[in-house]
Amino acid sequence: MLVDPSAEDVAFRDEVRAFLRERLPPDIKARVDNGVALRRDDIMRWHRILYERGWVAPNWPVEWGGPGWTIGQKYIWDEEQGLAGAPRLISFGINMCGPVLIHYGTEAQKRHFLPRILSGEDVWCQGYSEPESGSDLASLKTRADRDGDLWVVNGTKLWTTMAHFANKVFLLVRTSQEAKKQEGISFLLADLDAPGVTIRPIHLIDGLHETNQVFYDNVRVPAENLVGEPGRGWDIAKYLLGHERMSGGSLGHQKKILSHLRRIAATDATSEGRPLIEEPAFRAKLARAELELKAVEALMLRALGGVSAERQLGVEANMIKIRGTELHQLLTELRMEALGYYAEPYVLSALTEGWNEPPIGPEYANGATPAYLHFRKVSIYSGSNEIQHNIIAKAALGL
The missing domain is CATH 1.20.140.10 (Butyryl-CoA Dehydrogenase, subunit A, domain 3)
Known part of the structure; x- marks a missing residue:
């Protein structure tokens, strides 16, 4: 709850509560309230409802499809969603890849990928963690080697949440072995349905399938899908992690x-x-x-x-x-x-x-x-x- 809400904040909270009462599907709310696992269709159905209202990406600027909310309104929206029992959207595209593209992406990357994240046409996951890396993310071994107008990716990523729901992945890959380890990493966007990608489920201790191990065997990625400069992916990763650690913000x-x-x-x-x-x-x-x-x-x-x-x-x-x-x-x-x-x-x-x-x-x-x-x-x-x-x-x- 905001400490000293303005009249506009109070009116906005009323608007949000009315929207959630009217548009949150009862069957989805019941699953959330009773701890029943959400299906992909449940999450994407709620995504489409928010997309129609223009509320999918509260943190995005208006020019790329955000609603133009203040920080207080973003906080209210996130809080009311949690209180109402609304499901979390698959956040990797909206809260992570989208802000990275807005900040670091080329104009062509923004125009291609951002509308598809908003509409739900593309669902993203995050390819960061690897076996034997632990919390030392910079020790990653997945490689991307340049081959003409392509990058060829080989390696594996672990604990890839929602990869089985997604069709896209943003990856940290090693593009250079010569610099110190943080400086040889790049940020790459890839298709999960590309030849050479294999997704294997990991069932967690609660018995549910949320995470995966994803293998990349000579996966060919267009060179224009590299975000930022080669070897500067570590800076992008730190920027993205700031968004991830804040989660929804309430x-x-x-x-x-x-x-x-x-x-x-x-x-x-x-x-x-x-x-x-x-x-x-x-x-x-x-x-x-x-x-x-x-x-x-x-x-x-x-x-x-x-x-x-x-x-x-x-x-x-x-x-x-x-x-x-x-x-x-x-x-x-x-x-x-x-x-x-x-x-x-x-x-x-x-x-x-x-x-x-x-x-x-x-x-x-x-x-x-x-x-x-x-x-x-x-x-x-x-x-x-x-x-x-x-x-x-x-x-x-x-x-």
């Missing part, structure tokens, strides 16, 4: 979990015959989570208040990434604790397709354990939280 989803947690503790869960909310130890944990949320939100609002065309987020994005992911994990832990034995078993088929018979316990309980397991990853991706601490120490403290 805590709407976490606020929804906290609100649901309060309801569980007050009505659905008991301790020695009394509502769990009356148990002092759990009530203290719940209060701590609420204070943590307010602290992260204050940090986020202060950081966003300093953003302008001349100044983008620096180490604030790293700080928000650390605290935001820790908060998300705390909330999923508390939900597990509140549900007790109802969180212990879960039925994978109900997690993917929903129940076709009365659920075991509350319907939403089936998604509690998978969510707890799934969100162990948030303190690792986009650079582990340990790496974030190192970045902050170097950039802000000079250590």
Whole structure:
């Protein structure tokens, strides 16, 4: 919630809430609310609804299809989506590749790719992580060798989220072995349906298929699909990671979990015959989570208040990434604790397709354990939280 919203902000929030009530499909909302895995069609259906309204890319400038919102309006939109149970769009094109192209791309690249990202004709994924690289992204080994008017790509990328939903990928590739490792990396755009691309699923600990390993065997990519200068991909990667670490820019989803947690503790869960909310130890944990949320939100609002065309987020994005992911994990832990034995078993088929018979316990309980397991990853991706601490120490403290 914005600290001191203007009359325009209040009116905009009312407009957003009305839109979400009217246009968010009930079946998609039910899947989100009950932790049922979203299908590609669910996400793309919501994408098309937002595209018709002109609200797909809040962070893009008007000249490339953005809605022209203020920072406050972007924050309100993201928060209300989370509170309403709207699904996240596949963000790699909208929140990552799009801003990179707007900032670094050629005019031809912008005119070709940006409209297709907006419409959903192209769905993107991110080719960064590799086996044996860990958090040392600059040690990547996937190569791109120049062959006339083509780049020929060989290597493999790991943990490629939503590659099975996507038709495009932006890649960090090594185009030079002679410079120091950060300077030999380039940023390349490729087709996932090109000859030589193989996508193999990785099922995570929650049992769901979200990530993949993608193999590139002599994949031929047009030379004009290189973004920026050869060997300058590391600068682009750092720019992109700032957008990724901020995620959606609000805590709407976490606020929804906290609100649901309060309801569980007050009505659905008991301790020695009394509502769990009356148990002092759990009530203290719940209060701590609420204070943590307010602290992260204050940090986020202060950081966003300093953003302008001349100044983008620096180490604030790293700080928000650390605290935001820790908060998300705390909330999923508390939900597990509140549900007790109802969180212990879960039925994978109900997690993917929903129940076709009365659920075991509350319907939403089936998604509690998978969510707890799934969100162990948030303190690792986009650079582990340990790496974030190192970045902050170097950039802000000079250590």
